[in-house]
Amino acid sequence: MRYLILSDIHANFDALQVVLQEAEHVGYDHVLVLGDLVGYGAQPNEVVERIRALHPLAIIRGNHDKVASGLEEAEGFNPIAQEAAEWTYRALTPENRTYLFTRPAGPIFVDAETEICHGSPGDEDAYITSDLAALRALKQSERSVCFYGHTHIPVAFRLTDTGFDLVALGPEAEERLTIEQGQYLINPGSVGQPRDGDPRAAFATFEPDLRVVTLYRAPYPVELAQEKIIEAGLPQILARRLALGR
Ligand code: ZN
Numbered sequence: 001m002r003y004l005i006l007s008d009i010h011a012n013f014d015a016l017q018v019v020l021q022e023a024e025h026v027g028y029d030h031v032l033v034l035g036d037l038v039g040y041g042a043q044p045n046e047v048v049e050r051i052r053a054l055h056p057l058a059i060i061r062g063n064h065d066k067v068a069s070g071l072e073e074a075e076g077f078n079p080i081a082q083e084a085a086e087w088t089y090r091a092l093t094p095e096n097r098t099y100l101f102t103r104p105a106g107p108i109f110v111d112a113e114t115e116i117c118h119g120s121p122g123d124e125d126a127y128i129t130s131d132l133a134a135l136r137a138l139k140q141s142e143r144s145v146c147f148y149g150h151t152h153i154p155v156a157f158r159l160t161d162t163g164f165d166l167v168a169l170g171p172e173a174e175e176r177l178t179i180e181q182g183q184y185l186i187n188p189g190s191v192g193q194p195r196d197g198d199p200r201a202a203f204a205t206f207e208p209d210l211r212v213v214t215l216y217r218a219p220y221p222v223e224l225a226q227e228k229i230i231e232a233g234l235p236q237i238l239a240r241r242l243a244l245g246r
Helices: 013-026 043-051 063-068 079-091 096-103 132-138 224-230 235-244
Strands: 003-006 031-032 114-116 145-147 154-162 163-167 173-176 183-187 199-205 212-217
Touching: 003 013, 013 224, 043 079, 043 096, 063 079, 063 096, 063 235, 079 235, 132 154, 132 163, 132 183, 145 199, 163 199, 173 224, 183 212, 224 235
Parallel strands: 003 031, 114 145, 145 183
Antiparallel strands: 003 199, 154 163, 154 183, 173 212, 199 212
16 A cells, blocks of 8 residues: 655646656555645646545645635745735635635544644644754654655654664655654655755655655656746746755
8 A cells, every 4th residue: 555645736737747647657545645735836726626636535734725725814924925825815716715725734643654744743834944843743743654744855854762863865766765663754845846956846655564655756847837937927936946946
């Protein structure tokens, strides 16, 4: 049994399509979505409809989904994120807006091994950007493998009898991690707006029976997503950053 794990798609339909093609090739049984389907990119409706058609086993909301669906104010958003959220709110069909509005907050316990959240298990809006934050999240997590998003940076932390450490990930297009004893906190990276300096779309799979997590990177036509952002009248910086992976 294999889960396909998608996070931070951010209305980038070009990236999502390539990721789903690659995932089809790998094969999967169920889809888990860690939030932020929309915000920043130019195709929120296409992304929401494609995700809905996948019938995810578990899907939670991200902070951009909350603001772009009118559930929450844009306070705490920088002016560019705010402008994109307002554009997205107007662009979404009422049906897709309602879909985002009604997605639950994380964490969700997917099975006896697996948990998903957007920010951290203790706070859906918290950013795990330090070792201390990762350690705190591992202690809040109630499953041996917790997948999270929000920072758009693929990374894996592990807490075992011998201590807490960061699992090194290479630049390869496919990185396999074997889950041993202890607890793991894993960010699959962002499908639609990577921020680790690598513009390729990121996603992951998890095979709980084999205890194997695989992190993938897939090149996609960045220029197409950029053109759509410019044509939509969204802030140009949102197009530029896709090419930089920042
Ligand atoms: Zn995000």
